[in-house]
Amino acid sequence: MQTKILPASDPSAIEEAARILREGGVVAFPTETVYGLGANGLSAESCRKIYKAKGRPSDNPLILHLSNLSMIGRVVREVPLKAQDLLRKFTPGPLTVILPRNRDVPDAVTGGLSTVGIRIPSHEIARKMIAAANVPIAAPSANIAGRPSPTTAEAVKRDLDGRIPLILDAGPCQWGVESTIVDATGEIPVILRPGAITREEIEALIGPVQVSPTFPRDAADKAVPRAPGMKYRHYAPKAPLTVLEAPADVWFEEVTKFLRETRGQGKDVALIASEETLHALDVDLPSSRVYSLGSRENLEAIAAELYRALRFFDDDIPEEIFIESFPEGGIGLALMNRIRKASGGRSLQFNDGIWEEVVL
Numbered sequence: 001m002q003t004k005i006l007p008a009s010d011p012s013a014i015e016e017a018a019r020i021l022r023e024g025g026v027v028a029f030p031t032e033t034v035y036g037l038g039a040n041g042l043s044a045e046s047c048r049k050i051y052k053a054k055g056r057p058s059d060n061p062l063i064l065h066l067s068n069l070s071m072i073g074r075v076v077r078e079v080p081l082k083a084q085d086l087l088r089k090f091t092p093g094p095l096t097v098i099l100p101r102n103r104d105v106p107d108a109v110t111g112g113l114s115t116v117g118i119r120i121p122s123h124e125i126a127r128k129m130i131a132a133a134n135v136p137i138a139a140p141s142a143n144i145a146g147r148p149s150p151t152t153a154e155a156v157k158r159d160l161d162g163r164i165p166l167i168l169d170a171g172p173c174q175w176g177v178e179s180t181i182v183d184a185t186g187e188i189p190v191i192l193r194p195g196a197i198t199r200e201e202i203e204a205l206i207g208p209v210q211v212s213p214t215f216p217r218d219a220a221d222k223a224v225p226r227a228p229g230m231k232y233r234h235y236a237p238k239a240p241l242t243v244l245e246a247p248a249d250v251w252f253e254e255v256t257k258f259l260r261e262t263r264g265q266g267k268d269v270a271l272i273a274s275e276e277t278l279h280a281l282d283v284d285l286p287s288s289r290v291y292s293l294g295s296r297e298n299l300e301a302i303a304a305e306l307y308r309a310l311r312f313f314d315d316d317i318p319e320e321i322f323i324e325s326f327p328e329g330g331i332g333l334a335l336m337n338r339i340r341k342a343s344g345g346r347s348l349q350f351n352d353g354i355w356e357e358v359v360l
């Protein structure tokens with residue numbers, strides 16, 4: 001199959017996408033978070049094409065995307081009060097709410113669960129396309145399962161070329177990390193996946209919430225609900241990724257020493273780091289082995305760069321990629337969640353004068 005990329009600014013491109021969706025096909029489209037791979041969310045057969053194109057395990061449910069809140073009655077049985085508050089305040093926008101589904105939602109969307117994830121994207125192209133298709137659109141991120149989510153049409157093409165008929169191109173995504181997923185069906189709401197809407201913003205509106213641990217360890221961790229998809233390895237670049245962690249006062253000095261030593265051993269390593277770190281480090285890494293995420297002063301911009309960074313070394317693959325760690329407040333929680341997942345929990349921590357290997 002030939003994969004076309006069409007500029008989403010052309011109204012006939014949106015019409016063509018909507019036609020493909022109505023006829024049961026799949027289309028990649030932009031959202032404010034990452035590019036999605038959409039299909040008619042009321043058709044099991046159409047949704048199966050998503051799983052096939054991505055190579056996604058069938059027990060990992062899909063989010064249903066609506067063009068506006070009035071569509072919600074077509075797929076959801078009831079909306080609990082806290083979920084209503086969240087939807088009113090944060091949608092359209094980068095939030096997904098887990099709700100009891102109704103019988104029209106096929107098992108192919110929910111992996112057999114009694115709930116369904118609902119999201120109303122704020123991206124104008126996404127909403128126009130869904131409105132034109134006039135059905136809820138099931139859409140995961142438009143990457144091969146396990147890879148970093150695509151934040152540009154080119155990244156979608158890298159993964160799905162020849163597997164899907166059409167990619168709508170609207171340039172880079174605004175947030176660059178996926179939506180925050182909140183399960184508000186139980187007593188205490190749970191953030192199943194941190195995202196662009198922060199824990200702080202959510203708690204200011206509906207009170208205390210729990211957050212699913214990135215890697216559940218003990219019984220208490222395991223008692224907090226998780227999204228089925230979060231048990232899989234995610235966002236992985238082709239080279240192994242390791243998070244570097246050291247106290248702020250020795251960071252530049254110790255990372256410089258560490259990288260010099262590693263390079264001295266002849267190891268082909270790459271570094272993903274903030275502008276501040278790259279500026280202060282005294283290591284002569286070639287430019288093909290460095291990716292700047294931008295200033296630490298702007299964690300939103302860093303989050304928006306992350307998936308591009310994780311894909312940057314996929315053509316000319318180094319032996320290992322090291323990445324800086326960031327504070328977990330605000331969008332930092334989503335940023336570190338994705339970095340930890342991408343690294344498979346591997347980090348090097350500088351403690352008491354030595355670098356220690358830690359696997360979370």
Ligand code: TXA
Binds near residue numbers: 110228230
């Ligand atoms: O920003 C986003 O949410 C993007 C764009 C395209 O909208 N979509 C996205 O979808 O990230 P995906 O499929 O890559 O991630 C959806 C996550 C998975 O971890 C899945 O397990 C979880 O949502 N999920 C879906 N339905 C669920 C449900 N009923 N209960 C719990 N978790 C659910």
Ligand code: MG
Binds near residue numbers: 140141149
């Ligand atoms: Mg995904």
